[in-house]
Amino acid sequence: xxxxxxxxxxxxxxxxxxxxxxxxxxxxxxxxxxxxxxxxxxxxxxxxxxxxxxxxxxxxxxxxxxxxxxxxxxxxxxxxxxxxxxxxxxxxxxxxxxxxxxxxxxxxxxxxxxxxxxxxxxxxxxxxxxxxxxxxxxxxxxxxxxxxxxxxxxxxxxxxxxxxxxxxxxxxxxxxxxxxxxxxxxxxxxxxxxxxxxxxxxxxxxxxxxxxxxxxxxxxxxxxxxxxxxxxxxxxxxxxxxxxxxxxxxxxxxxxxxxxxxxxxxxxxxxxxxxxxxxxxxxxxxxxxxxxxxxxxxxxxxxxxxxxxxxxxxxxxxxxxxxxxx
Amino acid sequence: xxxxxxxxxxxxxxxxxxxxxxxxxxxxxxxxxxxxxxxxxxxxxxxxxxxxxxxxxxxxxxxxxxxxxxxxxxxxxxxxxxxxxxxxxxxxxxxxxxxxxxxxxxxxxxxxxxxxxxxxxxxxxxxxxxxxxxxxxxxxxxxxxxxxxxxxxxxxxxxxxxxxxxxxxxxxxxxxxxxxxxxxxxxxxxxxxxxxxxxxxxxxxxxxxxxxxxxxxxxxxxxxxxxxxxxxxxxxxxxxxxxxxxxxx
Ligand SMILES: Cc1cc2nc3c(=O)[nH]c(=O)nc-3n(C[C@H](O)[C@H](O)[C@H](O)COP(=O)(O)OP(=O)(O)OC[C@H]3O[C@@H](n4cnc5c(N)ncnc54)[C@H](O)[C@@H]3O)c2cc1C
Ligand SMILES: Nc1ncnc2c1ncn2[C@@H]1O[C@H](COP(=O)(O)O)[C@@H](O)[C@H]1O
Numbered sequence: 001x002x003x004x005x006x007x008x009x010x011x012x013x014x015x016x017x018x019x020x021x022x023x024x025x026x027x028x029x030x031x032x033x034x035x036x037x038x039x040x041x042x043x044x045x046x047x048x049x050x051x052x053x054x055x056x057x058x059x060x061x062x063x064x065x066x067x068x069x070x071x072x073x074x075x076x077x078x079x080x081x082x083x084x085x086x087x088x089x090x091x092x093x094x095x096x097x098x099x100x101x102x103x104x105x106x107x108x109x110x111x112x113x114x115x116x117x118x119x120x121x122x123x124x125x126x127x128x129x130x131x132x133x134x135x136x137x138x139x140x141x142x143x144x145x146x147x148x149x150x151x152x153x154x155x156x157x158x159x160x161x162x163x164x165x166x167x168x169x170x171x172x173x174x175x176x177x178x179x180x181x182x183x184x185x186x187x188x189x190x191x192x193x194x195x196x197x198x199x200x201x202x203x204x205x206x207x208x209x210x211x212x213x214x215x216x217x218x219x220x221x222x223x224x225x226x227x228x229x230x231x232x233x234x235x236x237x238x239x240x241x242x243x244x245x246x247x248x249x250x251x252x253x254x255x256x257x258x259x260x261x262x263x264x265x266x267x268x269x270x271x272x273x274x275x276x277x278x279x280x281x282x283x284x285x286x287x288x289x290x291x292x293x294x295x296x297x298x299x300x301x302x303x304x305x306x307x308x309x310x311x312x313x314x315x316x317x318x319x320x321x322x323x324x325x326x
Numbered sequence: 327x328x329x330x331x332x333x334x335x336x337x338x339x340x341x342x343x344x345x346x347x348x349x350x351x352x353x354x355x356x357x358x359x360x361x362x363x364x365x366x367x368x369x370x371x372x373x374x375x376x377x378x379x380x381x382x383x384x385x386x387x388x389x390x391x392x393x394x395x396x397x398x399x400x401x402x403x404x405x406x407x408x409x410x411x412x413x414x415x416x417x418x419x420x421x422x423x424x425x426x427x428x429x430x431x432x433x434x435x436x437x438x439x440x441x442x443x444x445x446x447x448x449x450x451x452x453x454x455x456x457x458x459x460x461x462x463x464x465x466x467x468x469x470x471x472x473x474x475x476x477x478x479x480x481x482x483x484x485x486x487x488x489x490x491x492x493x494x495x496x497x498x499x500x501x502x503x504x505x506x507x508x509x510x511x512x513x514x515x516x517x518x519x520x521x522x523x524x525x526x527x528x529x530x531x532x533x534x535x536x537x538x539x540x541x542x543x544x545x546x547x548x549x550x551x552x553x554x555x556x557x558x559x560x561x562x563x564x565x566x567x568x569x570x571x572x573x574x575x
Contacts, residue, residue, distance in 0.1 A: 106456025
């Protein structure tokens with residue numbers, strides 16, 4: 001028995017979301033007495049960095065290295081995970097509800113014949129010996145309780161759904177060579193430009209059609225800089241080519257769940273909200289007091305963004321200066 | 327070349343979300359159902375390939391009750407050659423995928439490409455494609471943004487990943503899941519609607535695949551508390567909130 005968790009890293013660091021997944025896995029292990037938490041990771045990374053997963057309860061990390069492990073390849077990754085599944089017979093396998101989760105979790109579920117619950121937002125509860133998971137449904141407009149009919153479960157956890165703290169401890173790290181067939185030949189990888197990856201960001205500053213044009217984005221960039229935030233946009237903004245499509249959030253774009261989402265010049269259409277309604281706080285800046293975004297936010301400023309945004313950036317800058325000064 | 331496009335029925339994107347039967351079922355009354363938006367992109371891509379090449383035959387399939395007939399007819403009118411409906415409303419993605427795979431095996435069809443959407447907008451799984459690939463041993467290419475078939479029969483693909491794109495080559499047979507922009511959705515033409523009437527449309531009995539998960543109930547999220555308005559002349563109040571309550575500065 002064990003709880004297996006699929007973790008990822010970027011620029012030599014374990015992703016924040018992977019600590020969250022591992023902490024969730026640890027809580028599952030505790031709650032169901034399901035044995036040790038073992039993390040699986042792919043690609044080159046320092047043992048000492050992987051060992052930090054011990055701070056959220058991983059006992060061991062199995063790291064597959066070698067050719068083809070830098071980018072998710074469903075065939076290669078699954079074939080190697082299969083060995084670990086056979087060795088450990090986990091009761092739970094935990095993935096993120098993101099594109100690597102979608103690439104791998106169905107293969108693991110089909111192999112183990114464990115029910116797969118996508119978009120989980122909480123720890124499960126047990127009723128009559130069966131597990132019930134709360135999940136996101138209707139693109140953020142509803143939740144659903146799913147009952148798993150099998151002995152174990154594969155889970156895809158939504159980001160920012162589980163609070164955790166870093167404790168003490170080091171996981172034991174075992175490095176293995178990845179072996180097996182590949183699904184693809186990868187020719188090129190293009191990274192989005194932002195400093196903070198959008199789906200990992202704690203704060204997101206987002207612009208809509210109210211920004212009037214790409215030349216005005218420096219206003220949002222400056223605000224984002226002060227907040228250490230990532231940039232996002234509404235769909236028309238990326239359709240018109242003002243911003244790259246990789247920044248588009250909403251029903252047809254990315255789903256994000258940051259602590260704070262700041263919507264600037266965005267009307268708040270239902271398809272837009274589908275991608276951001278999981279944010280802990282939403283702040284809106286819009287000149288139209290009737291804009292639907294004001295029905296969906298926690299704090300709102302009714303005003304011209306071209307005046308409000310620079311003022312806000314300036315006020316944050318001054319606040320930080322004052323704090324630093326004592 | 328044979329292409330299969332899996333089509334799910336979802337409520338219109340602007341439809342109100344409400345539930346009946348103690349939250350077990352979505353309230354369908356008065357709601358317009360559509361082809362899941364991502365499946366529209368997948369279908370359009372299949373049509374583009376059909377236009378580019380002479381040898382393409384496109385089958386559309388849905389695991390659903392007769393409520394999906396109208397959507398499958400629409401797909402035929404858009405240009406698909408055949409429609410298949412497996413007569414059961416599936417409980418989960420495993421059941422839907424399993425039924426599709428059982429039908430493929432039973433019919434003896436050899437599909438080179440199977441398209442699904444990235445996810446359904448009601449179930450939000452994104453699982454059916456992965457299950458099908460796994461059960462058939464096909465190459466799995468989730469979240470495909472661009473697709474071309476090269477002269478030597480390889481798939482030339484751009485995939486969307488978080489924070490970027492991956493350019494890759496893959497082999498057929500493959501399961502592709504479609505994101506927006508894979509192709510421009512098409513509308514049925516008058517001629518297409520006429521032709522659709524005579525195209526093959528078969529209704530099959532389910533193989534009886536059991537779901538691995540079942541829905542206990544749905545519920546609506548708690549309402550956000552009323553929005554608090556901040557005077558733009560007093561933006562410092564917002565800075566205080568960012569510091570004290572939201573704790574991001
Ligand atoms: C199937 C489908 C899927 C879709 N998917 C998505 C999706 O994934 N993501 C998405 O975002 N949209 C999506 N849409 C589109 C969505 O319906 C809206 O059209 C879109 O979100 C509107 O973008 P916007 O808010 O930037 O623009 P608008 O609706 O034009 O809003 C601009 C806002 O800016 C405000 N404004 C203008 N000038 C100023 C100023 N000087 N100062 C302050 N405020 C100002 C205006 O008051 C207005 O509220 C989808 C639509 C469909 C049909
Ligand atoms: N009942 C169904 N019948 C046919 N295809 C389906 C069905 N449900 C889902 N699909 C396909 O699988 C994709 C992903 O669905 P899901 O895993 O339910 O989010 C959809 O975009 C469809 O292409």
